[in-house]
Amino acid sequence: MYSLKEIKAILKDSKTQTIIFPEGDELKIQQTAQMLVEENLVNVILLFNKKTDIPTNANPKIQMLSVDQIDTTPYINKFVEIRGEKTNLEQATKLMQLRTYIGTMMILEQKVDAMVCGLTFTTADTLRPALQVVKVKKGFSIASSAFIMKKDDQAFIFTDCALNVNPDAKQLAQIGIMATNFAKSMNVANPETVFLSYSTKGSGAGEAVDKVVGAIAELDNIKPDFIYDGEFQFDAAFVQEVRNKKAPNTKLKKATPDVFVFPELQSANIGYKIAQRFGGFDAVGPFILGLNKPINDLSRGATLEDIYETAIYTAFQALNA
Missing domain, CATH: 3.40.50.10750 (Isocitrate/Isopropylmalate dehydrogenase-like)
Structure with a gap:
């Protein structure tokens, strides 16, 4: 089995993958992002609820987005299209205020390659949009x-x-x-x-x-x-x-x-x-496992090392997706 060191070497020699972290306001996520971009392993997007939540002293290599700055209209319309009778415009509008849904829609629209979250969001918060939007692979x-x-x-x-x-x-x-x-x-x-x-x-x-x-x-x-x-x-x-x-x-x-x-x-x-x-x-x-694109769930007790390793493995999954 590949070691973490071997996976990092593969990532450095491959097309750079982009991971979105919907919990951008969490300090451990910000620290992980800093480590990842310093090593040039992946591109990182941190997602916040409000523009005022974005730290002013962040590494310029880390892209910062906030829900109140994003035009969610295309995501709302696309979500209604793919969900059909299972949703409506009002429900879709509410869901597109949730960072896990925005992150998942960005995967669908190929703006990012993968998503990692779970420090504050539950597994259900993470998996529900994944199953609704990215969906399971054919045959499963x-x-x-x-x-x-x-x-x-x-x-x-x-x-x-x-x-x-x-x-x-x-x-x-x-x-x-x-x-x-x-x-x-x-x-x-x-x-x-x-x-x-x-x-x-x-x-x-x-x-x-x-x-x-x-x-x-x-x-x-x-x-x-x-x-x-x-x-x-x-x-x-x-x-x-x-x-x-x-x-x-x-x-x-x-x-x-x-x-x-x-x-x-x-x-x-x-x-x-x-x-x-x-x-x-x-x-x-x-x-x-089994999704069309990698979306991984952190334990709410995850350490900085746990998050860092999960992000690296997630980027590797994205290479093979």
Whole structure:
């Protein structure tokens, strides 16, 4: 998997991407913007509610916009056009006073390449305009999320830790495909993907197990171009010796798979935080997967380093969008 250093080198050698941060009034966002433009990694736009909110001593390399300065009429008309009967002029006018909607419309109009927010906005605030405007890629019915879990020379992808509360079998299969595609984009060679459960190849039973088995059946029909298997308990998934004892006929060949697909949000969210707090892994993300253009959601407790790394990965996603 690409390291952060390698991604930064790729960004410097590629067409410069532009990221909009709708939370321009947040100090950590301003500090991140300063770091990004000083390194010439990306172009940055900070969005404010009012012109009077814009700092007077900002780096001239950082573009500053405010809602009260923007002519939102083209965005209002375009939003009504794409939403059709699901909205009206009055609703669209109100929505185009919200910075997340303006940022998303700027992506649609190709004025920016990506968006990062979440320090003050909720995940719903971020995802709602993304799904309405940028929309999910053809072939998918949902968006999902993933974390990159890093420790020393180890790097894994955990999914879906932030969005889908209780996906069905078809959705779980899509989540696995999206996360594996993300792994490929991050230069993971021949990624292997494991679907987790409290059962290993029929050792347990129940509706929750049936769903994971159903996701594997969905993938068997789709025939994606990567190796996958399930259902596995985490120890069997993570430790090759245990896996070979419990499931000697597994398709997984690597010592440890690259992508771990959790059966639902509760276990996924708990799982990545256990790896982070008990295991000492750094959790980078969440990254929103499956959208036509990258829009990523920060944790409201994100540190300056978290925001900086997320912005760099987001710019890299934009290169591959």
